[in-house]
Structure formats: C-alpha cells, structure tokens
Amino acid sequence: MSRRLARSFFDRPALVVARALLGQRLVHVRNGRRLAGLITETEAYLGEADLASHARPGRTSRNAVMYGPPGFAYVYFTYGMHWCLNIVTEGEGTPTAVLLRAIAPVEGAATMRRLRSNSNRRGGPPPEKHLTDGPAKLTQALGIDGRFNGRDLCAPEARLFVERAGLPRGARVTAGPRVGLNHTPEPWRSQRWNFRLLADGR
C-alpha cells in the first residue's frame, strides 16, 4: 500500500491542510533518485478575500492553477530569480493553497547540497542549517521550478508528491504571522496562518 497522500487530504480548508502537512514527507523522484524532506514550515493562503494571496486580483494566467482542483502544484516565480511551491487545497473554484516554506532533508542530502551549491559567491554548498530552510531554498534543493506548475501530486505516475509520515516524537507546532507581507493591510498581515514544527525542547 502506498504512503502517498490522496486528494482527499488536500480537499479540506487550507488552514487544516497547512497544519496537517507538518511532519509529512515531501518527495521528488529526480532522475530515478529520491530527494525527500520532512515538512517543517507551511503557510495558508485563503483565496480572493485574503489580501496577501496571489488570488487577490481574481483569476489571472499566473494564479489559474489555484482555481483548479486540490492536490496540484502551484509554482510561482518571484524576486527575479526564485521559485516557490504551493499545494492547492479545497474544491475547484476555491483559490486556496498552502505554501511550503521549509523542510528538513531526510533523503538525498548530498544531491541537495549540489543543487544549492551555486547559490553563494564561493560556489560551495551553504551551511547545513540553511540548506532547505526557506521556500526558494527547498525548491532549489529539490530541483523544482516552473515546469512543475500545474502538476498533479496525487496522480499515480507523479514524481513529486507527499508521503504520510509520523510526527517526530516530542514535536511541537507553533502558529505565527505569515512571512514577508510588508505591504499587506490588516487584519491579513497579522493573521497567524504560518505553522512551524519545532524540534523537541524549543
């Protein structure tokens, strides 16, 4: 039996999915090899009324995937050089999604270091602590870019998907404000829709 999360997992409110994704395993089978990490930070974006969401202006060519069915990847390009990965949640026509902001490497860490090694001036890999601790860092480490936009993570042949994994022992979850919303009006700016999985004893 497969440990892959089914579409029904994502066919729930984005806030529920964002919390439920913590501790699950994000997997990309790249060139026949598994690159995988434990999801440690997520963020929920709640549709057109959420003034921090890319769905705010209504349906455009950029955000169209968010209007489709749940379980699909919404991958966007930002700041001239970075890709970020979301998973669409809830039913068709409801443009909600969860941004994956950080993972902890569990499989293929050597490949992740190589994929990240052109990110600094020295050309060497970044320190372990900063390998996959940001939304654009994890996409770079997993080899995810704009070609993945609109892919179905729940299809049987999917090479990008999420596997069910038990929460680490002693894991704690915290909720805080979403990151990087410097110009977003209240109350959206301060809503605690960012979720983090903390290692024990934090």
Place this chain on the structure above:
DNA sequence: AGCACGATGCTCT
C-alpha cells in the same frame, strides 16, 4: 540574532 542592501525579472496598474 538582527538589520540593510542589491540582485533580477515577472505581474498587474
């Protein structure tokens, strides 16, 4: 640990 800054190109006004 926490700022300020520049890189770089797409999206929507």
Place this chain on the structure above:
DNA sequence: GAGCATCGTGCTT
C-alpha cells in the same frame, strides 16, 4: 513603473 509569499552578504548588537 511599482511591487514582489526571497536569498546571500556584510555589517552591527
């Protein structure tokens, strides 16, 4: 043309 769901560097606490 303004702003951006960011990152790495370099500097200050």
